[in-house]
Amino acid sequence: MSECCICKKCLGVTGDEGQGFDVAKIRQDFPILNRRIHQDKPLAYLDNAATTQKPSVVVCALCDYYQICNANVHRSLHLLADEATQHFEEARRRVVKFIHAHSEREVIYTRGTTESINLAAYSWGRRHIQAGDEIILTEMEHHSNLVPWQILAKERNAVLRFIPVLEDGTLDLEAYRRLLNPKVKLVGVVHISNVLGTVNPIQEIIADAHRAGALVLVDGAQSVPHMPIDVQALDCDFLAFSGHKMMAPTGVGVLYGKESVLEIMDPFMGGGEMINKVTLEGSTWADLPLKFEAGTPHISGAIGLGAAVNYLMGIGMEQVEKYEQELTHYALQKLTPIPGLKIYGRAPERSGAISFILDDVHPHDLAQFVDQAGVAIRAGHMCAQPLMRKLGVPAVSRASLYIYNLPCEIDQLVDAILEAKEYFSHGS
Amino acid sequence: MDLDALYQDIILDHYKHPRNYGPIASEEVLMDEENPLCGDHIRLTAAVKDGVVQSVRFDGKGCAISMASSSMMTESVIDKPIEEARGVIRSFLASMRGDHPMDPEQAGDLIALEGVKKYPLRIKCATLGWHAIETALQKIAPHQ
Numbered sequence: 159m160s161e162c163c164i165c166k167k168c169l170g171v172t173g174d175e176g177q178g179f180d181v182a183k184i185r186q187d188f189p190i191l192n193r194r195i196h197q198d199k200p201l202a203y204l205d206n207a208a209t210t211q212k213p214s215v216v217v218c219a220l221c222d223y224y225q226i227c228n229a230n231v232h233r234s235l236h237l238l239a240d241e242a243t244q245h246f247e248e249a250r251r252r253v254v255k256f257i258h259a260h261s262e263r264e265v266i267y268t269r270g271t272t273e274s275i276n277l278a279a280y281s282w283g284r285r286h287i288q289a290g291d292e293i294i295l296t297e298m299e300h301h302s303n304l305v306p307w308q309i310l311a312k313e314r315n316a317v318l319r320f321i322p323v324l325e326d327g328t329l330d331l332e333a334y335r336r337l338l339n340p341k342v343k344l345v346g347v348v349h350i351s352n353v354l355g356t357v358n359p360i361q362e363i364i365a366d367a368h369r370a371g372a373l374v375l376v377d378g379a380q381s382v383p384h385m386p387i388d389v390q391a392l393d394c395d396f397l398a399f400s401g402h403k404m405m406a407p408t409g410v411g412v413l414y415g416k417e418s419v420l421e422i423m424d425p426f427m428g429g430g431e432m433i434n435k436v437t438l439e440g441s442t443w444a445d446l447p448l449k450f451e452a453g454t455p456h457i458s459g460a461i462g463l464g465a466a467v468n469y470l471m472g473i474g475m476e477q478v479e480k481y482e483q484e485l486t487h488y489a490l491q492k493l494t495p496i497p498g499l500k501i502y503g504r505a506p507e508r509s510g511a512i513s514f515i516l517d518d519v520h521p522h523d524l525a526q527f528v529d530q531a532g533v534a535i536r537a538g539h540m541c542a543q544p545l546m547r548k549l550g551v552p553a554v555s556r557a558s559l560y561i562y563n564l565p566c567e568i569d570q571l572v573d574a575i576l577e578a579k580e581y582f583s584h585g586s
Numbered sequence: 587m588d589l590d591a592l593y594q595d596i597i598l599d600h601y602k603h604p605r606n607y608g609p610i611a612s613e614e615v616l617m618d619e620e621n622p623l624c625g626d627h628i629r630l631t632a633a634v635k636d637g638v639v640q641s642v643r644f645d646g647k648g649c650a651i652s653m654a655s656s657s658m659m660t661e662s663v664i665d666k667p668i669e670e671a672r673g674v675i676r677s678f679l680a681s682m683r684g685d686h687p688m689d690p691e692q693a694g695d696l697i698a699l700e701g702v703k704k705y706p707l708r709i710k711c712a713t714l715g716w717h718a719i720e721t722a723l724q725k726i727a728p729h730q
Contacts, residue, residue: 196588520649522624522711523593530589539625552625552647581589582598582650 179477185562187213187469199532202567207352207380207511207558208536209402212466216405219465220458231457232431232448246457249464250447253412256467257397258388263417263446267460270411271379272302274398275346277413277450278375279306281423282396283344289315292342294372296321296329296358297548298351301541303377303398307346321347323548327354327503334363338370345374349381353540353554354503355486355511357381364393373419379403383560384482384509386475395419401459406466410459413450420446427452478561485559486510489568493557496575502549510559513540516575519582521555527581531574533567591701592708593650600654605661606643607653616725619718621710626652630718634726639663639671642719651699651708656715658695663719668727675720682713 185191188211193201203211223245229238231246253265268274283306287293293307297320311318319337322330329347345367350357364374375396378387382397383404389397396419401410415423425432425443429452434442443449470478489512493499498517516524525537536556539546546552557571614631621627628646632639642660662678663671678696681688682703690697702712 520626520647520653522626522649522708523651526592526705526708527589538623543625546625552627581593 179473179481181481181562181564184473185564187215188562189214191562195532196530200570202533202563202570204557204559204563204567204571205534205536206560206563207403207556209408210383210405210560211562212405212407212462213469215469216407216462216465220407220462223458223461230454242457245461245464246455249460249467252464252467252471256387256471257382257412257414258390259414260390260417264389264414264420266413266415266420266447266450267455268398268411268413269409269456270400270402271300271377271398272411274396274411274413275303275375275377276306277426278396278398278415279310281426281450282373282415282419283307283310283314285422285424287311287314287316287343290341291316292319292337292339293317294319294321294334294337294342294345294367296347297323298327298329298354298356298542298545299346299348300352300377300379301543302379303346303348303375304544316343317341323354323545327351327356327505327508329356329358329363331359331362335366338366338372340371342367342370342372345372346377347374348377348379350384350509350511351503351542351545352380352511352558353513353542353545353556354505355508355513356503356505357507357509359507360394361392368393380509380511383470385479389414401463401466404466405469406463407456407459410456410463412463417446420450423450425452426450429453431455473561481561482510482559485563485565485568486512488565489557489559489571492568492572493575496572496579498579499575502551502554511556512558513554513556515551515554516579519578521553523582524555524575524578527578528571528574531570531577533571533574535571592705594698594701596695596698597650597654600657601650604644604653604657606641606664607657608643608645610643610645616722617718619714619721621648621652621714623710624649626711626714628652628656628715628718630656630715630722632719632722632726634668634723637669637727638665638667639723640665642722644715644718648714649708649711651702651711652714655699655702655712656718658699659715659719662694662696668723672720672723672729675716675723679713679716679720682709682716 190211195201227238227241229242231243250262250265321334324330367374373395376394378397378399382399395416397414402408432444432449432452434444500515502513521537538553610631615629617630626648628644630644632642644656662674702708
């Protein structure tokens, strides 16, 4: 446990009102957070929008799979294969519960958000998008929810349209409504911006799209790990997210799709596991969800994802969201008064991804400097180059929070930023 | 602090007061180089007369390392016969790749950039301007 867990300030913010929620206890599940780096400074890991740390239960789930029941799934008829298949499918059932999907048929394992969106663009898009059709995206999309649609639109002579981002980092919903017309077949929207932290009103966006006859794909990479998600209440047609941003291993993710939508999609990749009957002349496809899971899947990753989901549900996603809101509020309060620091993204509904620029200190230099103070943040274009262009900056620095972060880690960041200001204004 | 190896005084000085830096008219631009990883961006122009590099100028935005390195680059090649300038560029890029250490005798102020090698992610920052001048010279005077 890091020494800061017990400091008074942290206890003041983390409180104990959370009915059994104890951030110090949570931190014990993440041994990596105890690391001391660069001359014994406590590590403050504030790069959670890039990837999150993994609790011991997730690491142990991988270990157990490889050491106790390693076998391929959905194939062999022996005990290990049976156990592996059960764990693999149990993990899928947990995801179903986690996002309130209707059944396992709607949860497809992928390599991550990027593959999930590519799957939808390929299998749904190539079946349904014709010349002249329109796809609406937003100006704040991550490249992963932009480039697959650009490829599809080019191939099909379809048209991409974009919901503008307003000054405060919210979407221009009036402009969105004006964009809707019968030619629009799909609306692709990020739930929470990885740059601005904006929580988009997707329920409203989905309802409007459906009224216009379009389907909706939600990029949930930054939302599913941080708040309760109910795909049935949202009524989204697709939801894409990654395991590694929610405590699971890298290389595993999910595409949720409504069963009725998935049923009339062609397969994504061909190969083993996704077939029913194969002859030299042709093949028929396996039932959902295996139709979209060609080849041996990332079995340990899926099992790890199941363990991560279990862990998060143990804390409770309402609790995760509540704590992160408090922490975000604290961070904004501390960062805002720093002279020369500008925060991008001032949406009233926002999450713990906080991007900023410090006058006269390039984001790369800042990230390098605060790293020396033990603080891990990201600097760069955040895979959102069109948004960067709109904001008029080549790059930003970003601190992003998760359930195991502490107020004093934010203080550590703030102190390091103040030191960086000094360092780069006077020389060394 | 450890970082002093990376941000030596001379680097911070070039960063804050870049030499041969200033807006370039778009018709003058010979090279437009971007580091897609971080969004660093420089534009560069150069002139060669009688086989000698007469001038190099750059503008753009980037981190301390990329700006300082580009600034030092201009001083390293201006007034040098083009082949000698190419040699300096090749040698600098090779030392950043880790092929050989810099020769303190020849490197002059550039030796300050040796510290960058300890931070592999920043090597691209240090080489941005050098790749730009390499290509720009090739455009002006194609290498035989």
